[in-house]
Amino acid sequence: xxxAAEGSPPLxxxxxxxxxxxxxxxIQGMALISPTxxxxxxxxxxxxxxxxxxxxxxxxxxxxDHTFTLENYRLALTExxxxxxxxRSLYISLTxxxxxxxxxxxxxxxxxxxxxxxxxxxxxxxxxxxxxxxLLRVMSWKVILxxxxxxxxxxxxxxxxxxxxxxxxxxSSAVIITLTHAWAAFAILPxxxxxxxxxxxxxxxxxxxxxxxxxxxxxxxxxLSAPGIISATLxxxxxxxxxxxxxxxxxxxxxxxxxxAIQAQFGKASNWPLGAALSVTTMVIVTLMAxxxxxxxxxxxxxxx
Numbered sequence: 001x002x003x004a005a006e007g008s009p010p011l012x013x014x015x016x017x018x019x020x021x022x023x024x025x026x027i028q029g030m031a032l033i034s035p036t037x038x039x040x041x042x043x044x045x046x047x048x049x050x051x052x053x054x055x056x057x058x059x060x061x062x063x064x065d066h067t068f069t070l071e072n073y074r075l076a077l078t079e080x081x082x083x084x085x086x087x088r089s090l091y092i093s094l095t096x097x098x099x100x101x102x103x104x105x106x107x108x109x110x111x112x113x114x115x116x117x118x119x120x121x122x123x124x125x126x127x128x129x130x131x132x133x134x135l136l137r138v139m140s141w142k143v144i145l146x147x148x149x150x151x152x153x154x155x156x157x158x159x160x161x162x163x164x165x166x167x168x169x170x171x172s173s174a175v176i177i178t179l180t181h182a183w184a185a186f187a188i189l190p191x192x193x194x195x196x197x198x199x200x201x202x203x204x205x206x207x208x209x210x211x212x213x214x215x216x217x218x219x220x221x222x223x224l225s226a227p228g229i230i231s232a233t234l235x236x237x238x239x240x241x242x243x244x245x246x247x248x249x250x251x252x253x254x255x256x257x258x259x260x261a262i263q264a265q266f267g268k269a270s271n272w273p274l275g276a277a278l279s280v281t282t283m284v285i286v287t288l289m290a291x292x293x294x295x296x297x298x299x300x301x302x303x304x305x
Contacts, residue, residue: 051276051279051280052276052280053276054272054273054275054276055072055073055273055276055277055279055280056068056069056070056072056273057069057273058071058072058273059270059271059272059273059274061270062270064272064273072273072274072276072277073277073280073281075274075277076274076277076278076281077281081261082258082261082278085256085257085258085260085261086258086281086282086285088172088256088257088258089241089257089258089259089282090241090285090286090289091172092172092175092176092179092240092255092257093237093238093240093241093286094237094289095176096176096179096180096183096236096237096240097233097236097237097240097293099176099180100179100180100183100184100187100232100236101187101191101229101232101233101236103180103184103187104184104187104188104191104232105191105225105229107126107188108188108189108191108192108195108228109191109195109221111123111188111192112192112195112196113195123189123192126185126188126189127185129185130185134182134245135245135249137181137182138178138182138245138246138249138250139249141174141177141178141181141250142169142249142250145168145169145174145177145250146168146169147164147165147166147169148164149168149169151168152164152165152168169250169252170250170251170252170253170254170255171251171252171254171255172251172254172255174250174251174252174255175246175247175250175251175255175257178246178250179240179243179246182246183235183236183239183240186232186235186236187232187233187235187236188232190228190231190232190235191225191228191229191231191232192228193228194224194225194226194227194228194229194231195221195225195228197224198220198221198224198225202220202224203216203220203221206219206220218304219304222301222304223301223302223304226297226298226300226301229297229301230293230294230297230298233293233297234290234293234294237286237289237290237293238286238290241257241258241259241282241286242258242259242282243257243259244257244259244260244262244263247259247260248260258278258282259282261278262275262278262279262282263275265278
């Protein structure tokens with residue numbers, strides 16, 4: 001009885017600690033998000049694992065040989081056609097990201113610093129193009145850049161061209177223009193949010209210390225908005241590498257990207273392992289490129305302060 005009585009207080013303290021731990025905010029938060037986390041894990045990680053597994057197999061028409069092989073990766077990395085498509089995709093993606101961020105930043109800056117009480121209206125107007133289908137927006141650029149399109153007609157009307165130009169459509173430039181327009185809003189919004197978080201007193205302090213508008217922008221506003229620039233760059237860069245609809249519609253043979261080759265392997269070619277190897281290779285290279293981009297932007301922002 002005495003031993004039991006002496007051991008009961010620690011036992012009660014242990015139960016109290018366990019109950020307190022279970023009722024703590026971190027545990028309650030994990031219990032709240034765990035079903036959603038598991039659901040997302042199944043939907044995101046499982047398909048990637050399936051793709052990775054397929055990349056080490058081979059396929060003979062409809063039959064898949066599960067014997068481990070690196071032949072698919074050898075083809076993905078050594079075949080000139082796939083290397084050319086991959087580098088073209090990376091070039092288009094980086095170019096689109098650069099143009100989109102450069103064009104989106106002034107708009108986000110104007111809305112944040114000069115939008116006043118009409119900021120919500122400006123943001124609403126930016127989202128209006130997304131009320132229409134993505135395919136419709138791509139096709140509209142096909143009409144604008146086409147042989148008898150709006151741009152050719154306008155240039156001929158101004159006397160700049162004597163006949164319609166065929167260089168405006170079905171090339172990498174057409175893909176870049178179309179993707180830049182399609183992803184503009186996705187770049188404006190994160191930059192706007194980053195600019196909104198900047199303490200305006202810091203800008204005023206820089207002005208009081210003798211900085212002009214340009215110097216104040218370069219030393220205060222631009223570095224502090226680096227998180228928004230990074231987010232906008234990644235939001236645009238990563239999906240555009242895998243875009244295959246836009247190159248198919250406006251790219252022609254000179255605007256084909258790696259995603260079109262992947263789609264062909266999973267479709268008409270019926271070579272899923274090679275398509276999976278191309279997908280995994282692209283994912284790895286894009287991940288490295290995204291990491292390098294983040295490092296470069298952060299370094300530039302740190303050096304500009």
